[in-house]
Amino acid sequence: MDWKVRFIDYPTAFRKMEREIMEAIRQVLVGGDLILRKQLEAFEEHLAQFVGTRYAVGVNSGTDALHLALRAVGIRPGDEVITVSHTFVATVAAIHHAGATPILVDIGDDHNMDVRLVEQAITPRTRAIIPVHLNGRVCNMDPLMEIAQRHNLLVIEDAAQALGATYKGKKAGSFGIAGCFSFYPAKVLGAFGDAGAVVTNDPQVAQRVRLLRNHGRTPDGDIAFFSFNSRLDNLHAALLDLKLPRVPQWIAYRRRLARLYHQRLADLPALRLPPPPVEEGPFYDVYQNYEVEAEGRDALVEHLKAQGIEVMLPWGGRAVHQFPALGLSHFALPKTDQVFERVLMLPMHTELSEEQVDYVAQCIRRFYSR
Template identity: 40%
Template sequence: MAKHNIPYVNLPAQGRDQMEDLKKIFEQVVLKGSFVGTHDDLAALEKRLAEYCGTAEAVALNSGTDALLLAMKIAGVGEGDEVITPPNSFVASTATIIQLGAKPVFADVLADQNIDPEKIAKAITPRTKAIMPVHLTGRICQMDEIMEIAHRHGLVVIEDAAQAIGSMYKGRLAGAIGHFGCFSAHPLKNLNALGDGGFVTTNDKAAAERMRRLRAHGMADRATIEEWGMVSRMDTLQAAILSYRLEKLPDVIAKRRDNAALYQKLLHHERMYVPTCRNEEFNTFHTFVVQVDKRDELQAHLKEIGIKTAIHYPVPIHLQPAAHALGHKKGDFPMTERQAERILTLPVNQYMSRADVETVASEVLAFLGR
């Protein structure tokens, strides 16, 4: 029988904490009677997101996946182009490349799970159009090296910052280093909606304006369709919730960083890799991912005693059935594949107490010490 009750995420606790404010937001939106694509509401959120991320523009969309898709479309990625990206991301980063008729070209990762700049350089061909680094776990990739490679070859850099809002690299914020930054506001993210949501950051005002047209069928106004677009507007309710939760984001990040720091202090074992924070980075810890021997056995044990964990992600993208046509095989990206067998995401959410973190760490070490 479980002796602990430590969830991986705790959205009910967030709901209880914010319920009275959320009721007021819901009432305001309902009584206003405008639910989809309301310009003033989206513009207010976009202004705040741009200020927070340190960019000239932010464009609110209905998902982080559409953020990637529209950023690449506006960057000119299309049929026959190649986009370099890691194979250990969530599937959306690769799927959006394929949906545009382009080819994902994978580059293996470093020990910290982020894309290896040296592997990027070796993957460039005459067809390469863009680089899509993924700031996995909330740690920003080595962007100085990546931007230098991109500049040298005339490539667009599209940051997949879905897990990294508020993260910094050498004092620069995620989404403000490349040409575009793509964010998710999925309920599991540090800045989370009550459903799907996402946004793109950029310093290119013309690109932002085009993206705003594309998210609404390509319409310049109700009577004028300038180009074929799509439906990717953020709902007014989600915009209002994100505006409210953006004020709380610094506290959310601070608590997750405190929890991560305690893990880093407590978790030391020769059979475990624990992520550290380098001087040049500010990691917001969307996830806290360790690498450990006998991962599956450890996860099963923790579940049995009431500690919930996750795996991000158990099967690399290049080995998924959908990727068969890309022609990859096991062994093509050894670092990614080795990590996929060992990675385990421990709970790090902002509603954990210090005792919760100590309990998780103690149980992990006890298992490894058997």
């Protein structure tokens, strides 16, 4: 279909940086720097500086970042890990692959973990909590960290959608024992394929992740244990390092578009919008996605598609516990269930123009005026 407004626009994003991208690729290939070389080390250093942690370890995806982080902090069979169902399946899959049991709690109005429900989900087997900073908004971390400290629990942040987001001035990924990032192409900082990273202030966790990502191989060539192949390729690292300095301006532009959406749509009673960007207050959101709740969601989606606007339902329209094969349907999550009857994501990316946002808003208003 010939879309008037794309949900994501990879070709335009590439063309904007084509000369720099191709030169970075040329330098990597001419130098033969392909696996675990200087470009990766440079990106890891710069990413840690950006997030505000001592260490960053590049891995091959956000999924592996979660999986390896869980293993690195000692999560094992018999343990329970608390998280949410409104997340990509990778969050819960990482718990499963570490041998632990996922315990799902409900979300709040901001679509993030309802921290008030965490304490009642804790059992003697609970070892960790994974808050998911969804859509570029950090969870309510002060009370969550207090709960974790009180019960001696580890916090591993799923910050896949929240690079650059802050809570009370502290960046996503820097609160817990480890933070996990995805650099999937559609992210605020995206590679040209899969890529991810684990950040931490703990030298032992950082070293453990380095071993886990590279077959358990030590710097002197010994094998410490059976492990995985989850290295971040140098080529991706070089391109991510090229883009990283632009992240603040990209975030500023996303916040500008979010403000415009809010101005155009906030008065519609049929819509529930995410909180608008504010300069004061605890939350600095980066709007990885612009996720709304809408009355008559399915009809609205069809209407927007007919107008040439590409929209998406998160995770294909189902939360993790709503996939029967995963065996998680026994969790009672009424707020999550309610949200997934209404939720959709509007276009949000740095190639989106203000005129296109106006067009999307006009089409939505036209739908609800019928």
